[in-house]
Amino acid sequence: MNFRKAIALFLWAGVAAAAFSGMRTAAQKNAPTKAAPVKAVKFGKLWDGKGKVWTNAIVIVEGERVREVTTDEKRIPAGAQVFDLSRYFGFPGLIDVHTHMTIYTDETPDTPMLKQITSNSAAVQVFLARKGALRVLEAGVTTVRDLGADQYEDIAMRDLINRGEMVGPRMFVCGYGLYITNTPYKPGINPPAGGIADGVPEVLRVVRQQIAAGADVIKMYASTGTDDDTTGFETYGYDEIKAAVDAAHQFGKKIAIHSYGPDGARDAVRAGTDSLEHATDMDDATIAEMAKRGTFYVPTIDHNRYYLDNWQKIGYADGFQAKTRAFIERNLETARKAHKAGVKFAMGSDAIYSGFGENTRELGWFVKAGMTPEEALKTATTNAAELLGKKGELGAVAAGYFADLVAVEGDPLADVNVTISKVKWVMKGGRVVADKRELR
Numbered sequence: 299m300n301f302r303k304a305i306a307l308f309l310w311a312g313v314a315a316a317a318f319s320g321m322r323t324a325a326q327k328n329a330p331t332k333a334a335p336v337k338a339v340k341f342g343k344l345w346d347g348k349g350k351v352w353t354n355a356i357v358i359v360e361g362e363r364v365r366e367v368t369t370d371e372k373r374i375p376a377g378a379q380v381f382d383l384s385r386y387f388g389f390p391g392l393i394d395v396h397t398h399m400t401i402y403t404d405e406t407p408d409t410p411m412l413k414q415i416t417s418n419s420a421a422v423q424v425f426l427a428r429k430g431a432l433r434v435l436e437a438g439v440t441t442v443r444d445l446g447a448d449q450y451e452d453i454a455m456r457d458l459i460n461r462g463e464m465v466g467p468r469m470f471v472c473g474y475g476l477y478i479t480n481t482p483y484k485p486g487i488n489p490p491a492g493g494i495a496d497g498v499p500e501v502l503r504v505v506r507q508q509i510a511a512g513a514d515v516i517k518m519y520a521s522t523g524t525d526d527d528t529t530g531f532e533t534y535g536y537d538e539i540k541a542a543v544d545a546a547h548q549f550g551k552k553i554a555i556h557s558y559g560p561d562g563a564r565d566a567v568r569a570g571t572d573s574l575e576h577a578t579d580m581d582d583a584t585i586a587e588m589a590k591r592g593t594f595y596v597p598t599i600d601h602n603r604y605y606l607d608n609w610q611k612i613g614y615a616d617g618f619q620a621k622t623r624a625f626i627e628r629n630l631e632t633a634r635k636a637h638k639a640g641v642k643f644a645m646g647s648d649a650i651y652s653g654f655g656e657n658t659r660e661l662g663w664f665v666k667a668g669m670t671p672e673e674a675l676k677t678a679t680t681n682a683a684e685l686l687g688k689k690g691e692l693g694a695v696a697a698g699y700f701a702d703l704v705a706v707e708g709d710p711l712a713d714v715n716v717t718i719s720k721v722k723w724v725m726k727g728g729r730v731v732a733d734k735r736e737l738r
């Protein structure tokens with residue numbers, strides 16, 4: 299039997315097994331005692347992500363999906379559990395397309411966060427990360443694209459959440475991001491750290507390795523710049539970047555490329571990346587190319603604000619602040635230009651360490667860059683869903699979509715701060731995951 303046949307047989311066996319277990323589940327679902335619970339959620343106003351603002355909306359939820367959106371009370375089935383949120387404004391669960399959920403740290407006295415992440419085992423990191431996951435949900439974020447983890451902690455966390463063993467946002471993960479060699483030479487045998495790839499053949503191997511491990515998306519670091527380092531020297535050549543993009547697309551995966559500076563950004567866009575992360579100082583030609591191709595820009599402006607606010611707790615050396623402040627200004631200016639040129643944006647916080655729960659602060663920068671509050675909301679709903687390839691399931695409140703709902707106090711279309719800091723109630727996949735309403 300040749301390799302191709304063996305693979306085909308293996309795949310067929312998998313499909314057959316899935317179909318069989320699917321039949322059993324369907325039969326169980328049809329049994330009267332096993333019917334999915336029905337819930338009805340009433341909002342005073344609802345922005346549905348489909349171009350409509352409803353007044354007195356009722357969202358009927360069956361199991362983990364939306365059955366229908368209506369204003370007709372008579373559509374509420376007998377016995378449905380009713381949530382009366384008519385004091386509040388509803389919108390779809392938010393999506394953060396750039397997080398590092400497993401690089402969670404707390405504010406343990408006298409232990410810098412950088413030290414915590416290197417001293418904990420993978421198992422400890424995944425267990426601790428559940429605390430950050432809850433804070434992300436409380437901010438109204440029900441889905442994340444996680445862009446870089448150690449030892450496949452992200453895959454473990456995604457699977458634990460999907461199995462209901464951990465409460466957290468739905469995760470789309472990348473395993474290791476691709477990096478060029480970045481450690482000094484040491485004598486002896488030194489196996490390369492996960493994600494290290496130099497040259498086209500190694501890039502192909504490492505992309506395939508992430509996909510084999512179960513990654514949903516590929517991440518590549520095409521420039522320097524991270525933490526208190528705001529340099530943006532391009533690290534990969536065009537051919538290596540193109541190889542990574544094509545290898546990801548060959549397997550139906552999207553790719554996110556990190557570049558702090560303009561050179562990595564230019565090559566990433568030209569090579570066909572699906573999203574570009576950070577990317578400050580982009581030239582007009584690159585911006586025009588992004589608009590033409592529909593490349594998503596994820597500027598992550600707020601993460602540098604977080605670094606400035608918390609640098610002592612993180613453990614950075616003093617003296618980096620002026621450069622980081624200047625970088626934020628240039629990042630904002632690049633975002634302003636890109637928005638004006640018609641580039642599509644998606645909200646990414648780059649949440650890391652203790653920054654979980656501050657995910658949506660990025661939207662405030664988007665409004666500063668020239669967006670209306672509604673345009674900002676789209677970057678974290680409809681646009682982000684498109685970037686994930688989940689347009690028909692996430693980012694809107696409509697029949698067939700996941701029942702991911704957020705209730706805020708105030709009008710998020712008039713003031714972006716309502717979305718950022720007035721979240722009162724959150725449902726993910728038909729289950730209430732946060733309720734901060736005052737008792738009445």
Ligand SMILES: [Zn+2]
Pocket residue numbers: 396397398445446648
């Ligand atoms: Zn990042």
